[in-house]
Amino acid sequence: NAGVMQNPRHLVRRRGQEARLRCSPMKGHSHVYWYRQLPEEGLKFMVYLQKENIIDESGMPKERFSAEFPKEGPSILRIQQVVRGDSAAYFCASSPRLGLAGGPSEQYFGPGTRLTVT
Amino acid sequence: GENVEQHPSTLSVQEGDSAVIKCTYSDSASNYFPWYKQELGKGPQLIIDIRSNVGEKKDQRIAVTLNKTAKHFSLHITETQPEDSAVYFCAYGNNRLAFGKGNQVVVIP
Numbered sequence: 011n012a013g014v015m016q017n018p019r020h021l022v023r024r025r026g027q028e029a030r031l032r033c034s035p036m037k038g039h040s041h042v043y044w045y046r047q048l049p050e051e052g053l054k055f056m057v058y059l060q061k062e063n064i065i066d067e068s069g070m071p072k073e074r075f076s077a078e079f080p081k082e083g084p085s086i087l088r089i090q091q092v093v094r095g096d097s098a099a100y101f102c103a104s105s106p107r108l109g110l111a112g113g114p115s116e117q118y119f120g121p122g123t124r125l126t127v128t
Numbered sequence: 129g130e131n132v133e134q135h136p137s138t139l140s141v142q143e144g145d146s147a148v149i150k151c152t153y154s155d156s157a158s159n160y161f162p163w164y165k166q167e168l169g170k171g172p173q174l175i176i177d178i179r180s181n182v183g184e185k186k187d188q189r190i191a192v193t194l195n196k197t198a199k200h201f202s203l204h205i206t207e208t209q210p211e212d213s214a215v216y217f218c219a220y221g222n223n224r225l226a227f228g229k230g231n232q233v234v235v236i237p
Contacts, residue, residue, distance in 0.1 A: 014171075043223075052134075052217055052227035053172065066224055101171055114160040114222045119171040 012037065014104050014120035015084075022126045023092045031087040031123045035104030042085040043103040043117055044077055053101060059085060092127045099124045131155075134218050134228030142236050147205045149231045151218035154199065161194055162225070163203045164217045172217060176203070208235045 015034040023029050035042050041060055045053040058066040059079035070077065074092075079085040089096055103117035131154040141147045153161075159180040164172035178185045178192045178201065185192050191204040201220075205212055213235045219225040 016171075041223075043225075045225075045227075050230075052132075052229045053219075053225075055221075055224045055226070058223055068224070116162065116174055116177060117225065118174060119164070121171045 014102055014118055016102050016120035016123050018123060019121060020124050020126070022128060024128055025093055026091050029089040029092050029096070029125055031089075031100050031102075031125070033085040033087070033102030033104075033120060035085070035102075036118055039104035039106055039118075041105045041107070041115070042079050043105070044085075044087050045101045045103065045119075047099040047101060047122075049098075056087070089125075092125075094127050097125055097127045132218060132220060132226050132228045134231055136231065137229070138232045138234070140234045140236060141208050143208060143210060145208055147208055147212070147233055147235075148202055149216055149218070149233070150200055150202045151220075151228050152200045153220050153226070155220070155226075156196070156199065157222075158220045159222060160225075161192070161201045161218070161220045163190075163192060164219065164227075166215045166217060166230070175216075205233075208233075210235050210237050 017032050043058050044056040047053045055069040057070050057077045074090045076088045099122045101119050101122045103119045105115040105117045133152045162177035163175050165175045166172045176187050176190050176192050178194050189206045194201040215230040215232050217230045218228045
C-alpha cells in the first residue's frame with residue numbers, strides 16, 4: 011500500500027512565479043491536510059480538504075494561496091506570485107474518513123515538497 | 129487559540145537508557161494527541177497516538193501518557209537505540225493539528 015505521495019520533492023521558483031504542489035493521498039483516504047514547516051520549526055496547519063470541499067482553511071494566508079482536492083486527481087496547493095518568505099517545506103497528510111467513534115483520525119504524512127524562492 | 133510547548137529542545141541519552149519528552153497544551157477541547165518522528169529530509173512519521181478517553185498507551189518500546197487535568201502529555205522511549213535519533217514532534221487537535229517545535233533526540237552509542 012503506497013503511502014502519501016508528493017511531487018515535486020524540490021521546487022525552485024523565482025520571485026513572482028507560481029508554484030504548484032501536488033499530493034496524492036493514501037489509497038482509501040478521502041481527507042487531505044496541508045502543513046508548512048519553516049527551518050527548525052514545527053509544522054503549521056494551512057488547510058483541510060475533502061473531495062471537492064474545503065473544510066477548514068483557517069491557516070491559509072488570505073492572498074496568493076489556494077488549495078483544491080478535485081473529484082479525480084491529486085490535491086493541489088497553489089502559490090501565486092511567490093516571495094522569498096514562501097520558502098519552506100510543504101507537507102501533505104491524509105487520513106481515512108473518520109476515526110474511532112467518529113472522532114479525529116490518524117494523519118499520515120508525505121515526504122514533502124521543499125520550495126525555494128530565489 | 130492552540131498553543132503547545134515542547135521541552136527539552138535537545139535531549140542526549142546513552143544507548144539503552146530511556147528518553148522522556150513532555151508537551152504542554154492550551155486547548156482543553158482537544159481529544160487527539162499524536163507523536164511524530166522526523167528524520168532529516170523526510171516527512172513526519174506517526175509513531176504513537178492517544179485519545180482523551182485513556183491515560184496511557186504503549187507500543188513496544190514507546191509509550192505515551194496523557195494528563196488532561198494538567199494539560200500535558202509525554203512520550204517515553206525505553207531501551208533507546210541509535211536509530212531512535214531524530215526530531216520528535218508532539219501535536220494535538222481534532223482535525224487541525226497544532227504542532228510543538230520539536231525535540232532533537234540524540235542517542236549516543
